[in-house]
Amino acid sequence: MTARADPGARGRGAHPWLYGGATFALRHRLLRAGWRVAWLLLARWTPPPLHAWRRWLLNLCGAHLSPSARVYPNVAVWWPPHLTMKPHASLGPGVTCYNVAPVDVGTFAVVSQGAHLCAGTHDCDDPSFPLRARPISIGAGAWIAAEAFVGPGVTVGDGAVLGARAVAMRDLHPRTIYAGNPAAPIRLRGRRTSREV
Numbered sequence: 001m002t003a004r005a006d007p008g009a010r011g012r013g014a015h016p017w018l019y020g021g022a023t024f025a026l027r028h029r030l031l032r033a034g035w036r037v038a039w040l041l042l043a044r045w046t047p048p049p050l051h052a053w054r055r056w057l058l059n060l061c062g063a064h065l066s067p068s069a070r071v072y073p074n075v076a077v078w079w080p081p082h083l084t085m086k087p088h089a090s091l092g093p094g095v096t097c098y099n100v101a102p103v104d105v106g107t108f109a110v111v112s113q114g115a116h117l118c119a120g121t122h123d124c125d126d127p128s129f130p131l132r133a134r135p136i137s138i139g140a141g142a143w144i145a146a147e148a149f150v151g152p153g154v155t156v157g158d159g160a161v162l163g164a165r166a167v168a169m170r171d172l173h174p175r176t177i178y179a180g181n182p183a184a185p186i187r188l189r190g191r192r193t194s195r196e197v
């Protein structure tokens with residue numbers, strides 16, 4: 001059942017966004033609209049190797065990217081000031097970074113194609129369905145594999161791996177490989193040599 005399905009909610013303090021109203025202040029929405037247009041016109045079409053240019057644009061718009069961080073052209077960043085990327089961190093093709101709260105990507109951390117970093121949820125027990133934003137932290141050397149989902153408030157430990165299409169709604173221990181939905185540990189990282197793979 002969606003929040004809109006409660007017909008009695010209006011008039012009981014229900015928030016305007018339940019009726020299609022805005023969650024964020026007008027100024028914030030205008031700034032985000034400007035950001036989306038800027039990315040579309042100046043970055044979305046750029047060849048993948050032009051990382052320096054996209055980094056410059058993101059930093060100009062308030063992001064905190066190290067000079068060696070890499071963001072691919074079709075990455076969707078919701079709000080640049082909430083994105084921090086340490087040296088050699090990368091957001092791969094098609095990554096969605098819904099950073100309604102800060103998202104921190106550690107040194108040499110890799111977020112692979114189509115992964116979703118989702119820093120927001122809604123309180124579905126509250127009739128007004130308020131947005132809840134909680135930061136995501138991805139540790140140094142961690143790998144978020146293709147199309148994996150990292151939920152709000154999750155801390156991914158240094159060197160942890162979240163396998164393809166896995167869903168992490170709880171913190172991931174360092175140097176541990178996780179798979180599935182919900183993500184469960186399958187083994188420790190580095191316990192197998194590349195010759196065995």
Ligand SMILES: CC(C)(COP(=O)(O)OP(=O)(O)OC[C@H]1O[C@@H](n2cnc3c(N)ncnc32)[C@H](O)[C@@H]1OP(=O)(O)O)[C@@H](O)C(=O)NCCC(=O)NCCS
Pocket residue numbers: 112113145146147161162163164165166177178179180186
């Ligand atoms: C998580 C991952 C790194 C684990 O690799 P691995 O240690 O070699 O794991 P194995 O292939 O030995 O699998 C171990 C078990 O976990 C399961 N498993 C592995 N990855 C899984 C995943 N993503 N989802 C569900 N189960 C998975 C395997 O089926 C296997 O189960 P079994 O023991 O019942 O047979 C790898 O499976 C993965 O998801 N890689 C990401 C690929 C990707 O995103 N590529 C694009 C970026 S380049």
